[in-house]
Each structure stands twice: as C-alpha cells, then as structure tokens.
Amino acid sequence: MTQTGQLIQTLAVDIGGSGIKVMVLDHAGEPVSDRDRVDTPQPAKPDAIIAVILDLAQDKQFDRVSVGFPGVIKAGVTMTAANLDSDWIGFNLATTLSDLLGKPVRVINDADMQGLGAVVGQGVELVVTLGTGVGSALFLDGILIPNLELGHHEFRKGATYEEQLGRAALDAAGKKKWNDRLQKAIASLEHLFNYDTLYLGGGNTKFINFELPVNVKIVPNISGLLGGITLWREK
C-alpha cells in the first residue's frame, strides 16, 4: 500500500540491444498499461537510454521501478554492456534513475528479470534468452543465482554461445544453421546443468522450427517485464 492507501504500481523497464520496453504492473503483477516499445538509440549510451525511459515514464502512474539491463549488475551498477556501449561500465543506473524519477529503483540483469517472471520455483531451472545477445539465468527452487553469463562462454568451434546464437549470428548463418546450433546448445546445456526445466525466451524464439524436449519450454516475451514485480519480493 502507498501512504494514500492505494495499491503499489511498478514501472517495469526492459532495456534491450534493439528495443526498450516499458509497462506498468499492479501489485499482483497484472499489466495496467500498454506495453510501450521504442528502438534503442544508437549509440546506446547511458544519457540517450535514460532519456528514452524518462520519456516513456512521463504519462504513467507508478510507485517504484524495476529495470532489466543486458549486462552484469552489482548493487544497481552496470558492470558490462556487451551490446550497448562501454560508457555503461561502472555506471550507477539505479541511483541515477531513482534521483531522476523520484522513486525507488531496482536494477537486475535482463535474463534474470525474465527468469523471475517465468520460473515456477521447482528444482534447477535454467533460462536462456535469444535476442540481440544471448542471456541466461539460473534458479534453484526459485532462488536466483544472479549474473550467469553463459552467452560469453565458449560453445563450439572457438565461438561463444552469443557468437553462434545471437541476432548477428542468426542473420549471418540463416535459420537452418541457427536451429541446428540451438539443438546442439540445448544438449550441451543439459549435460552441464542437469536442469529440471529449461526456459527459452527472447524475440528470436519465434524462429525455432524443431520439436523441443519435454523439459524445455518457450516463455512469452512479456515475462521480461512481468519479472519486474517478483524483483521486489527478492531481498
């Protein structure tokens, strides 16, 4: 509850390499606004991205903010930003946004936020997001082990998962090769993590053209924002 007795609303923000999405969620995590999307400005420097968020937030009612960011996050500070701009390294996004919006802000890795919106809290759950970059998140009984960066780990032929399965790789190699690689990646990840469930998220899941194993599920893109409510239940 807010001081005026109204139920808390959360502005969920998903910063991506190609788009920035925002939506307001009610206390139960139900959307109470449209999902707005704006292309990520280029160069994707902090000032330019923050300006987009302020603009998208302008006409919305909210009490707190959750941000999913495509890089490693430590205490609200962005430590990496492979698909944005090196100016982000060491940037205190949580404090900066909180000062500008006058609301409490929590920042988390984008795949971690998507995972918070997707997992059911049973056993080992792995989340892999297929977008501009390749994101990953690991949960044990619903508890997040933050900042898993599988995307930049070697996968095969001297290339990382992101180099083989990110947007640039999909465009360069085509859908058939990308799907073959994804099948190999799933097999490799199952051997490594012995997960109970693997969730695949991100815009490029729409290109998957093979039958997934029973313990692999596709999660809707919107969970990238829905995780914004669960984030406030975390410590």
Ligand code: BGC
């Ligand atoms: C970043 C991850 C991010 C992923 C998806 C990768 O390049 O290193 O932190 O989750 O892209 O956006």
